[in-house]
Amino acid sequence: MGETLISKSTLQKAVQSFGLPRLIIAGFLLSLFITAPFVGSNFFTQLSNTINRFGWNAVLVLAMVPMVHSGCGLNFGLPLGIISGLLGATLSIEMGFTGFASFVMAVVFCTPFALVLGLGYGWLLNKIKGGEMMIATYVGFSSVSFMCMMWLLLPYKSPTMIWGYAGKGLRTTISLEGFYSGVLSNFLAIRTPHMLIPTGAILFFALLAFGMWAFLHTKTGTAMTAVGSNATFARAAGINVDKIRILSVGMSTWLGAVGILVYQQGFGWMQLYMAPFNMALPAVSAILIGGATVNKASIINVVLGTFLFQGIVTMTPTVINNLMMVITGQGLDISEVIRVIASNGMILYALTRKSEVTR
Amino acid sequence: MTEKKVPLLEVRNVSKDFFGNKVLNDINFTMEEGDVLGLVGENGAGKSTLMKILFGMDVIRETGGYGGEVIINGNVVKFVSSFDALESGIGMVHQEFSLIPGFTATENILLNREPQKYNVISEIFGKRLNTLNRSSMKEKAEDAISKLGVKIDSDMVINRMPVAHKQFTEIARELSKDNMKLLILDEPTDVLTEKEAETLLESIGTVAKRGIAVIFITHRLHEILSVCNKVIVMRDGLIVKDVPAKETNVEEITKWMVGRKVKEQETKRESDPDKSNKTIMSVKNLWVDMPGETVRNVSLDITEGEILGIGGLAGQGKLGIPNGIMGLYEAGGKVILKGKEIPLNSPRQCLDANIAFVSEDRRGVGLLLDETLEWNIAFPAMQIKNKFLKKYGPITWRDEKAIEKVTEKYVEELQIKCTGTKQNAKELSGGNQQKICLAKAFALEPGLLFVSEPTRGIDVGAKALVLDALRRFNREKGVTVVMISSELEELRSVCDRIAIVSGGKISGILPATESSEKFGMLMVSNVR
Numbered sequence: 001m002g003e004t005l006i007s008k009s010t011l012q013k014a015v016q017s018f019g020l021p022r023l024i025i026a027g028f029l030l031s032l033f034i035t036a037p038f039v040g041s042n043f044f045t046q047l048s049n050t051i052n053r054f055g056w057n058a059v060l061v062l063a064m065v066p067m068v069h070s071g072c073g074l075n076f077g078l079p080l081g082i083i084s085g086l087l088g089a090t091l092s093i094e095m096g097f098t099g100f101a102s103f104v105m106a107v108v109f110c111t112p113f114a115l116v117l118g119l120g121y122g123w124l125l126n127k128i129k130g131g132e133m134m135i136a137t138y139v140g141f142s143s144v145s146f147m148c149m150m151w152l153l154l155p156y157k158s159p160t161m162i163w164g165y166a167g168k169g170l171r172t173t174i175s176l177e178g179f180y181s182g183v184l185s186n187f188l189a190i191r192t193p194h195m196l197i198p199t200g201a202i203l204f205f206a207l208l209a210f211g212m213w214a215f216l217h218t219k220t221g222t223a224m225t226a227v228g229s230n231a232t233f234a235r236a237a238g239i240n241v242d243k244i245r246i247l248s249v250g251m252s253t254w255l256g257a258v259g260i261l262v263y264q265q266g267f268g269w270m271q272l273y274m275a276p277f278n279m280a281l282p283a284v285s286a287i288l289i290g291g292a293t294v295n296k297a298s299i300i301n302v303v304l305g306t307f308l309f310q311g312i313v314t315m316t317p318t319v320i321n322n323l324m325m326v327i328t329g330q331g332l333d334i335s336e337v338i339r340v341i342a343s344n345g346m347i348l349y350a351l352t353r354k355s356e357v358t359r
Numbered sequence: 360m361t362e363k364k365v366p367l368l369e370v371r372n373v374s375k376d377f378f379g380n381k382v383l384n385d386i387n388f389t390m391e392e393g394d395v396l397g398l399v400g401e402n403g404a405g406k407s408t409l410m411k412i413l414f415g416m417d418v419i420r421e422t423g424g425y426g427g428e429v430i431i432n433g434n435v436v437k438f439v440s441s442f443d444a445l446e447s448g449i450g451m452v453h454q455e456f457s458l459i460p461g462f463t464a465t466e467n468i469l470l471n472r473e474p475q476k477y478n479v480i481s482e483i484f485g486k487r488l489n490t491l492n493r494s495s496m497k498e499k500a501e502d503a504i505s506k507l508g509v510k511i512d513s514d515m516v517i518n519r520m521p522v523a524h525k526q527f528t529e530i531a532r533e534l535s536k537d538n539m540k541l542l543i544l545d546e547p548t549d550v551l552t553e554k555e556a557e558t559l560l561e562s563i564g565t566v567a568k569r570g571i572a573v574i575f576i577t578h579r580l581h582e583i584l585s586v587c588n589k590v591i592v593m594r595d596g597l598i599v600k601d602v603p604a605k606e607t608n609v610e611e612i613t614k615w616m617v618g619r620k621v622k623e624q625e626t627k628r629e630s631d632p633d634k635s636n637k638t639i640m641s642v643k644n645l646w647v648d649m650p651g652e653t654v655r656n657v658s659l660d661i662t663e664g665e666i667l668g669i670g671g672l673a674g675q676g677k678l679g680i681p682n683g684i685m686g687l688y689e690a691g692g693k694v695i696l697k698g699k700e701i702p703l704n705s706p707r708q709c710l711d712a713n714i715a716f717v718s719e720d721r722r723g724v725g726l727l728l729d730e731t732l733e734w735n736i737a738f739p740a741m742q743i744k745n746k747f748l749k750k751y752g753p754i755t756w757r758d759e760k761a762i763e764k765v766t767e768k769y770v771e772e773l774q775i776k777c778t779g780t781k782q783n784a785k786e787l788s789g790g791n792q793q794k795i796c797l798a799k800a801f802a803l804e805p806g807l808l809f810v811s812e813p814t815r816g817i818d819v820g821a822k823a824l825v826l827d828a829l830r831r832f833n834r835e836k837g838v839t840v841v842m843i844s845s846e847l848e849e850l851r852s853v854c855d856r857i858a859i860v861s862g863g864k865i866s867g868i869l870p871a872t873e874s875s876e877k878f879g880m881l882m883v884s885n886v887r
């Protein structure tokens with residue numbers, strides 16, 4: 001009896017440390033992988049899809065980490081970073097860079113935008129402590145709307161980017177073929193008939209993630225975590241809380257900018273206008289599913305969350321659609337509908353998992 | 360007439376464990392009507408858990424219920440929630456206030472039990488639209504207050520009340536319930552000054568005379584002896600002693616509580632012969648805007664190597680002094696440390712000047728509750744003194760090993776009870792959290808240390824350890840210590856000189872050996 005009690009409590013502890021929500025989602029994902037071959041979708045193709053999408057999205061999810069650590073909450077204002085990234089990308093193409101150089105220059109050009117916008121955004125968030133996430137959402141919304149006008153008005157000239165008939169204004173989607181499409185994903189990529197492992201993209205993420213991990217182990221990084229854990233404590237220990245918060249917002253915005261470039265090189269297209277609008281929620285959801293709370297997030301949360309979230313979002317539509325076709329015998333393609341339900345369902349579920357620390 | 364023989368409350372063989380960790384073991388006691396039971400024990404002895412069982416709190420049921428029986432008036436009860444407990448006539452006043460700040464005393468006392476009047480709308484739409492019967496509410500509230508034998512303005516809004524009146528309002532709320540039989544008071548005098556506590560103790564007596572049984576939990580042992588007729592001492596989940604209050608004394612109770620002999624605190628401290636008379640810090644015309652602890656005009660010289668006590672009644676501004684100097688609240692005036700002026704309103708500059716501060720607000724300011732003990736102890740020293748850092752190539756990282764080592768050192772030195780240095784600070788008991796706060800300040804190795812209310816809300820054993828640690832820190836490291844406390848006896852046992860604050864000003868500084876009466880006179884000299 002005593003032994004069962006102990007084994008029960010160790011099992012409980014294991015479940016508690018991994019988290020029941022993650023267990024359920026991981027179980028669901030596993031069942032999708034197992035079902036896939038039986039309904040006619042190739043297991044390796046599915047796995048490859050999931051890994052590729054992980055490569056596209058992981059940096060955007062990583063962008064959540066600094067602001068969570070400094071207590072600014074989840075960065076719903078990620079579109080601001082994405083816009084910096086888009087400005088960097090369009091400038092790089094406009095100046096005629098191609099291939100790998102166009103990616104490097106896009107990162108270089110987006111940096112000043114990200115830093116300046118991040119600084120202003122951080123300053124704003126310091127004025128409204130306690131209501132960060134609400135304001136962040138609207139910062140994202142309004143910046144996207146503002147840029148919708150700017151994309152039309154800014155004097156871009158490159159024929160690959162502007163509307164052919166008018167001769168001015170940027171297109172909604174721009175092909176990155178010949179520019180930086182696949183520059184990371186194809187680097188050292190492992191190819192089999194059904195698989196493509198984007199080694200370069202994963203390495204690039206690993207590099208940034210390691211940088212983040214290392215930063216959180218420095219003196220300033222430690223201060224950032226303390227500010228998020230208890231701002232009054234940090235202030236009493238002589239930390240300039242506002243400065244640390246602005247730094248975290250700047251980092252988050254810059255990672256958002258680089259994150260969208262990584263996303264684009266995998267996707268092969270640059271999307272302007274309303275596209276940044278839809279990028280923040282999946283990233284927020286991924287990190288929450290990975291086990292982060294509003295005040296605590298680790299690199300493990302990022303990796304786990306991105307994999308689970310992207311896994312579900314890529315697998316569910318194809319597997320369920322194929323399953324329905326097998327069952328009903330009709331060739332009705334409703335995978336897009338299922339995709340919308342699955343991804344929004346995951347976002348909704350993740351937001352209900354939002355929890356805060358004790359004060 | 361056999362009815363009379365049945366005790367009001369009987370607790371029989373009650374036990375409780377949290378996931379295999381026994382916190383209560385075979386608890387038995389009985390109470391009659393009008394009994395006042397004093398419940399004492401160190402932090403973690405199981406007092407709160409026992410009270411939670413009596414009050415049917417959710418935590419107990421969620422963690423697997425309890426063993427044994429609780430019998431009220433001869434009937435075994437099994438509360439599913441606190442509402443059941445309320446129904447059976449048990450009322451509880453918690454350590455933290457649960458009052459609505461913007462409501463008046465009357466409204467708080469009768470919240471959700473207001474006498475009501477019917478009106479036209481409620482006749483049609485039902486009782487929920489009844490209007491409140493204000494005059495009868497006031498009558499009922501004042502009746503409840505008068506049962507306590509105190510005077511409180513029943514129309515006063517809670518957030519304008521002094522702490523004591525808030526406490527009385529809470530008790531009055533419980534008393535206003537008609538079927539009230541058993542009242543549980545969890546450390547009600549903790550937030551009160553000595554004078555206020557006395558009034559409260561008198562009220563407890565008045566309440567008991569009306570036939571209501573009272574369970575009274577406190578760390579202040581003399582209070583128990585003055586008001587209770589029965590004392591139960593708990594230690595490590597057991598009742599170690601159940602005696603009539605008349606047959607015991609403070610020393611005995613203390614001995615039972617800690618299970619080891621606590622050294623009688625030496626009231627006199629031999630003065631240091633080689634103590635210099637150099638002033639380490641002089642404060643001139645300091646004002647601090649700290650809510651509830653306003654400092655108006657304080658001038659004070661602190662001598663190097665001494666332990667200076669700052670005492671005074673609650674709300675007179677003694678807590679504002681260190682908080683203002685350290686820049687945590689808006690302040691003005693002049694602070695000169697070793698001939699150099701320190702700018703106010705800048706915590707960083709104070710810390711850089713080698714001053715450390717242990718805040719009275721442990722959970723709010725003192726600790727990172729969600730981080731490990733290691734972080735809590737090492738953080739300020741890392742940020743201010745660049746300690747516990749290690750170079751890996753171009754970047755400087757935390758030196759986890761050094762942090763663990765220093766934490767282990769303090770855990771041992773201050774006898775901090777924890778499962779390891781990686782435990783989260785919020786899981787420790789109050790006394791051990793206080794020790795962490797001290798360790799944090801010690802790790803900074805300051806030249807001048809401010810300690811604010813270091814023994815508030817901690818038990819006798821921990822108290823002795825904390826005071827001893829401060830004394831040792833002062834003697835062995837030669838650190839000047841300024842200790843702020845509401846307990847005069849504690850100050851007298853540790854300090855060389857004691858400054859008394861009254862009305863936001865220093866009303867006098869006396870050597871610790873001076874008589875209590877003189878200090879008492881200073882305390883009330885210009886109270887506002």
